Amino acid sequence: MSAVFTCPGQGAQRPGMLQKLPAHPAAQAVAASAEAVLGQALTTLDSDNALGHSRNVQLSLLISSVAWGRYLLSEGCKPRFVLGLSIGAFPAAVLAESLTFEDALQLVALRGDLMQNAFPSSFGMMAVTGLDRYQVQALLERNGSGESYLANINADNQCVLSGSWAGLDALKPSIAKAGGHCQALSVTVPSHCPLLDEQALVLKSALDKVAMQAPRIGYVSASKARLLRDKDAIRDDLAMNMARQVHWLDASRLLAERGVSAAIELPPSGTLTGLFRRVLPQGHCVGADSTRLDSLQLLCSG
Incomplete structure (x- = not known):
C-alpha cells in the first residue's frame, strides 16, 4: 500500500500539543534537540498565550510533525511521499532528509517572526x-x-x-x-498572498546559506502541486510558499494519480485527513495519533 505523510499548517495548533508527543526515544530526541537549539522549554511554545504569536505556532507544528514522523519512521512506517501545508512543508522536508531539523528550527523561528512583525494585527x-x-x-x-x-x-x-x-x-x-x-481561522497573518512577498525574499536569503540534500522520500509541493526532486527547487518552495497560493486539492489529486491509497496526518491531525477523504474516498485517511501503530505499519507496507 502506498502512503503519504501529511503535515498540517497554521490553524491546526492546540494548546499543550507538545506535551503529547510519543513516549518513544525517536520523538523524545526531537524534543530534546528542539529545546537545545532554541534555548527554551517546549512548554514556553505551546501554551494558550504563547500560541498567540506566529513564531511559537510554527515552531510547535514543526516539532510535533517531526517528532511523530521520526517515531513512525523508526517503527518501520516509511511513506512513499510527504506533503505539508504551508509551514508543514518544513517538517516534510526534514522527514524527507532534504533539510536538517536543526536548520529547520532556526528557519521556522525566523519565518514566524517575519510574518508576525509584518502584520501584528488586523x-x-x-x-x-x-x-x-x-x-x-x-x-x-x-x-x-x-x-x-x-x-x-x-x-x-x-x-x-x-x-x-x-x-x-x-x-x-x-x-x-x-x-x-x-x-x-486561527491564523493572525495574511499567508499565501503577495502581501508576504518581501518577507519571503528575506527567508530565501537565509535558506540560500543552508546546506540541503536531494530528498530520500518523495517531496510534494502544495504550492506547485508537483513532485520536487531537486534540492534547490525544494529550497525555493520552502522560502516562497508563505507568499504563494496553496493548491492542496491539486497536490492531493497528483498523489492519488500516483497510486497513493493511504494518507496519514501527523498531529495535530484532523483537517488534512478530512480533505484527503474527498480525494481518496476508497482509501485510508487517518490521523497518526488516533490509529494503532500496527495499522499504520500496514498502511505503509506497500
Whole structure:
C-alpha cells in the first residue's frame, strides 16, 4: 500500500500539543534537540498565550510533525511521499532528509517572526465553504478591496481567503448571498498572498546559506502541486510558499494519480485527513495519533 505523510499548517495548533508527543526515544530526541537549539522549554511554545504569536505556532507544528514522523519512521512506517501545508512543508522536508531539523528550527523561528512583525494585527485568513474556486475568485474580482486574496484551494468547495479583516469582513455578505459560508481561522497573518512577498525574499536569503540534500522520500509541493526532486527547487518552495497560493486539492489529486491509497496526518491531525477523504474516498485517511501503530505499519507496507 502506498502512503503519504501529511503535515498540517497554521490553524491546526492546540494548546499543550507538545506535551503529547510519543513516549518513544525517536520523538523524545526531537524534543530534546528542539529545546537545545532554541534555548527554551517546549512548554514556553505551546501554551494558550504563547500560541498567540506566529513564531511559537510554527515552531510547535514543526516539532510535533517531526517528532511523530521520526517515531513512525523508526517503527518501520516509511511513506512513499510527504506533503505539508504551508509551514508543514518544513517538517516534510526534514522527514524527507532534504533539510536538517536543526536548520529547520532556526528557519521556522525566523519565518514566524517575519510574518508576525509584518502584520501584528488586523490581518488574517478566512475559510469559505460551499463555493468553488471560480465562484470565489469572481466574488473577489467584483467585491474585493485590494487587500483580499484567494490563498488556498483546499477542495472542490473549500477555499481560504487572506488579507485585512476589513476587506475579508466586507466580502461576507456577497459570499453568503452566493450560498457560501465563512469561518475565521486561527491564523493572525495574511499567508499565501503577495502581501508576504518581501518577507519571503528575506527567508530565501537565509535558506540560500543552508546546506540541503536531494530528498530520500518523495517531496510534494502544495504550492506547485508537483513532485520536487531537486534540492534547490525544494529550497525555493520552502522560502516562497508563505507568499504563494496553496493548491492542496491539486497536490492531493497528483498523489492519488500516483497510486497513493493511504494518507496519514501527523498531529495535530484532523483537517488534512478530512480533505484527503474527498480525494481518496476508497482509501485510508487517518490521523497518526488516533490509529494503532500496527495499522499504520500496514498502511505503509506497500
